[in-house]
Amino acid sequence: MRSVLAIAEAELKRFNADKSNIFFVFIFPLALVFLLGSQFTPSGTAGTVAVTGPESGLRVALIEQMETAGLEVTLTDEDGMRRQVARGTADVGVTIPESAAEDFAAGTDFALELVSASQSDAVAVAQLVRDATAAATLREGQVIALRGAGIDSDADIVRALERAEDSVAPARLVVRNQSGLAREFRGLGQFDLTASTTLLLFTFLTALTGAVTLIQARRDGVVKRIMASPVSATQAIAGQGLGRLAIALFQGLYIMLASWLIFGVSWGDPVAASVLLLVFSLVAAGVSMIVGVLVDNESLGLGLGIGASLVVGAIGGAMVPLEFFSDTMRRVAHFTPHAWGYEAFAELQRRSGGLFDILPELGVLLAMAVVTLALGSWLLRRSLERAM
Amino acid sequence: MTNLSKLLAMVRYDLRQRLTDGSVLAFAVVVPLALMWVMDVVFSDATDVELQPITVAVATPADDQLAAVIPEVLRAVSADGELQIEVREVTPTEVPDLVADGSAGMGVVVPPDFSTALIAGDGPEVEVTIGDNTGIMDQIVGSVVRATLAQLTAGTQAATAGVELGVSPDQLAALGQAVVDEAPQVQWREGQAASEQLGFQESIVAGQAGMFLLFTVGFGVLAMVREREQGTMARLLSMPMPPWLVTAAKGAVSFLLGLISMTVLLTAGSVLFDGVDFGAPVAVGVLILLVVAATTSLMFIITKVARTAEQAGIAQSIVAVVLGMSGGAFFQINATGLVGTILALNPVKAFIDGLGVTSGGGRVGDLGTVALILGAFTALCLVCAWLLPDRKDAL
Numbered sequence: 019m020r021s022v023l024a025i026a027e028a029e030l031k032r033f034n035a036d037k038s039n040i041f042f043v044f045i046f047p048l049a050l051v052f053l054l055g056s057q058f059t060p061s062g063t064a065g066t067v068a069v070t071g072p073e074s075g076l077r078v079a080l081i082e083q084m085e086t087a088g089l090e091v092t093l094t095d096e097d098g099m100r101r102q103v104a105r106g107t108a109d110v111g112v113t114i115p116e117s118a119a120e121d122f123a124a125g126t127d128f129a130l131e132l133v134s135a136s137q138s139d140a141v142a143v144a145q146l147v148r149d150a151t152a153a154a155t156l157r158e159g160q161v162i163a164l165r166g167a168g169i170d171s172d173a174d175i176v177r178a179l180e181r182a183e184d185s186v187a188p189a190r191l192v193v194r195n196q197s198g199l200a201r202e203f204r205g206l207g208q209f210d211l212t213a214s215t216t217l218l219l220f221t222f223l224t225a226l227t228g229a230v231t232l233i234q235a236r237r238d239g240v241v242k243r244i245m246a247s248p249v250s251a252t253q254a255i256a257g258q259g260l261g262r263l264a265i266a267l268f269q270g271l272y273i274m275l276a277s278w279l280i281f282g283v284s285w286g287d288p289v290a291a292s293v294l295l296l297v298f299s300l301v302a303a304g305v306s307m308i309v310g311v312l313v314d315n316e317s318l319g320l321g322l323g324i325g326a327s328l329v330v331g332a333i334g335g336a337m338v339p340l341e342f343f344s345d346t347m348r349r350v351a352h353f354t355p356h357a358w359g360y361e362a363f364a365e366l367q368r369r370s371g372g373l374f375d376i377l378p379e380l381g382v383l384l385a386m387a388v389v390t391l392a393l394g395s396w397l398l399r400r401s402l403e404r405a406m
Numbered sequence: 407m408t409n410l411s412k413l414l415a416m417v418r419y420d421l422r423q424r425l426t427d428g429s430v431l432a433f434a435v436v437v438p439l440a441l442m443w444v445m446d447v448v449f450s451d452a453t454d455v456e457l458q459p460i461t462v463a464v465a466t467p468a469d470d471q472l473a474a475v476i477p478e479v480l481r482a483v484s485a486d487g488e489l490q491i492e493v494r495e496v497t498p499t500e501v502p503d504l505v506a507d508g509s510a511g512m513g514v515v516v517p518p519d520f521s522t523a524l525i526a527g528d529g530p531e532v533e534v535t536i537g538d539n540t541g542i543m544d545q546i547v548g549s550v551v552r553a554t555l556a557q558l559t560a561g562t563q564a565a566t567a568g569v570e571l572g573v574s575p576d577q578l579a580a581l582g583q584a585v586v587d588e589a590p591q592v593q594w595r596e597g598q599a600a601s602e603q604l605g606f607q608e609s610i611v612a613g614q615a616g617m618f619l620l621f622t623v624g625f626g627v628l629a630m631v632r633e634r635e636q637g638t639m640a641r642l643l644s645m646p647m648p649p650w651l652v653t654a655a656k657g658a659v660s661f662l663l664g665l666i667s668m669t670v671l672l673t674a675g676s677v678l679f680d681g682v683d684f685g686a687p688v689a690v691g692v693l694i695l696l697v698v699a700a701t702t703s704l705m706f707i708i709t710k711v712a713r714t715a716e717q718a719g720i721a722q723s724i725v726a727v728v729l730g731m732s733g734g735a736f737f738q739i740n741a742t743g744l745v746g747t748i749l750a751l752n753p754v755k756a757f758i759d760g761l762g763v764t765s766g767g768g769r770v771g772d773l774g775t776v777a778l779i780l781g782a783f784t785a786l787c788l789v790c791a792w793l794l795p796d797r798k799d800a801l
Binding site: 027036041042046064087099100101103104105106107111113122125126127128129130131132133135136139141142145146148149150152153155156157158159160162164166167168169174175178179181182183185186187188189191192194195196197198199200203220221244315316318320321322324325328329332333337338343347401 | 427428429432433436437440441444447448449479488489499506507520524525527528529530531532533535536538539540542543545546548550551552553555556557558559560561562563564566567568570571573574577578581584585586587588589590591592593594595596597598599600601602603621638716722723724727736738746759762766
């Protein structure tokens with residue numbers, strides 16, 4: 019057993035000696051959690067609007083109403099507005115001409131220009147903008163209506179309306195989102211989902227790119243030297259397998275701990291989460307062994323490792339949540355270990371599940387681990403026999 | 407043997423070596439194409455936002471004139487144009503079931519005594535329930551209901567102010583409607599902006615091609631670092647030819663590999679995926695030349711900075727991933743202001759923006775800003791590489 023541990027330790031040391039890991043193992047995953055998590059806000063914007071026009075009461079009123087409606091507003095010039103809409107940076111652009119501002123101040127009808135981007139959700143944002151603009155004109159409507167009712171003093175009207183605003187609370191809209199998606203993601207912290215998907219993506223990716231150390235070891239004759247020492251083939255294979263597992267576990271545990279400490283990510287039951295990470299890492303270790311034996315070229319191994327990890331991760335829900343997949347794609351996703359890991363973390367993080375609740379997912383992952391590790395070991399044994 | 411023939415001989419030899427190298431094929435063609443396909447299959451469902459017809463179950467208290475305005479306004483919105491909203495007036499107890507079983511996409515429940523509560527200043531709450539598969543219609547319906555409530559509130563406040571100001575009771579009743587009728591009306595003029603936005607599939611193809619280009623061009627120039635380590639660079643420099651020829655040959659290999667990769671990826675993307683059309687081939691060709699030049703020039707800086715092939719590989723990977731992801735290889739980062747300006751200077755982002763121009767019908771002459779960014783990026787990188795110490799003689 020000491021020999022096995024010594025080989026595994028040497029593998030982990032070789033992996034940590036690679037300076038690129040400072041970026042790809044320690045910095046990049048957390049940057050991704052932060053970047054993607056920042057966009058996962060329960061009170062996300064309803065859309066973006068680029069507004070252009072000189073400073074005026076109309077502009078202030080419009081922006082205030084748009085922001086109340088949950089729109090993100092940027093002020094820019096005419097060219098900037100059109101550029102933002104053309105490139106989709108803004109869903110909708112609004113031009114407030116000087117004449118419109120003057121008409122609004124005079125309490126008369128006014129004309130605005132609305133430019134919609136080509137994306138389909140721009141229609142919804144345009145409706146929000148129209149409704150917000152209508153709301154901005156209501157105060158003027160109140161004043162004109164009271165004037166029409168025979169009140170001559172504007173000062174009296176304004177004072178009376180201010181008191182009425184204080185005494186008449188507005189009718190409010192309460193939105194209850196009962197859609198399956200909303201129910202599924204309810205209770206998740208801002209960074210919880212992206213942290214778990216990043217963990218799945220990077221644990222697998224790091225394990226697969228770690229296959230390069232196995233390719234190097236075979237190429238540089240390290241494997242031959244190991245076989246020349248008093249170590250059996252079984253011990254050498256177990257050591258290599260444990261080395262891959264150590265690399266995957268190292269990455270996963272780092273993301274788990276760092277995201278918990280920095281972003282307050284909730285991983286649910288710690289025992290269940292740890293077991294899940296261990297079993298998922300076993301699958302990754304098995305695949306890493308297969309790549310490490312089948313590929314002889316380091317660059318090709320690295321390319322295949324990165325490419326396969328990204329492709330399998332995307333299919334398995336590590337880039338876009340599985341809940342957004344079609345039924346067919348969701349069935350396809352479950353051929354990947356990521357999808358089972360995703361479902362298990364969903365149970366732990368969203369529904370406070372425990373070890374027993376994720377037994378089906380653990381069972382499937384364990385079966386995958388047995389198959390990949392057995393195949394990896396068989397391939398490595400064949401390679402060792404050739405080395406001898 | 408002229409310098410040109412020596413250059414061509416080196417390029418031919420290096421190019422043959424690279425093209426038969428499996429790792430070049432993996433980074434330049436196989437992996438990006440595989441990612442394009444997977445992202446297309448997986449993400450197209452997630453980004454498919456449609457403006458679909460919706461049924462809204464609305465429950466209003468009987469004989470409540472103010473509450474009755476809400477279903478009326480929803481019907482009026484539907485009658486106006488492209489939005490299709492079917493309003494079903496039901497009882498409050500029916501709403502949750504209709505939304506739950508999918509008979510209605512949304513439910514609106516106006517509480518009993520809505521008008522009384524509003525006039526009394528109690529701020530009644532109207533409950534909107536969102537069901538499954540509403541797309542973006544839930545935002546639209548929610549906005550319409552919210553705007554209607556704002557109008558009803560404004561009318562009630564005007565009536566309250568009218569009472570204080572001594573408006574006669576027969577005029578008070580009409581005051582609420584007058585607020586809406588007399589408010590300045592907005593005439594919306596539909597403006598136009600050039601379409602410089604790539605479609606979903608086009609973004610995937612352009613983004614992946616741009617990111618993996620940064621890996622592909624490294625196979626030529628960064629080979630200089632490996633040759634320095636192996637000692638073959640010293641042998642090359644001792645040959646009877648100017649040292650700059652070696653650098654030029656490596657640069658040409660990178661440039662050609664980049665051209666081949668981009669041409670294959672964009673052509674394959676256009677053929678394999680629906681709705682991918684980057685526009686005029688000449689303009690797209692100019693863009694490819696510019697972005698390949700920009701990314702190749704960046705590799706010269708890495709060659710100067712990196713001491714070993716391992717360091718060069720690390721730097722290249724970091725640059726590729728950071729520029730690729732911030733440039734929009736996986737998702738668009740919609741930033742404005744200073745951050746937006748910095749992002750626009752990224753060659754991958756400039757390339758995607760340029761393809762947006764060409765896909766919208768733009769020609770070579772319309773690529774001004776993008777061409778300027780890519781040209782300036784290339785010049786800046788080459789100057790930096792020239793000025794950086796270490797191996798100045800090789801450049």
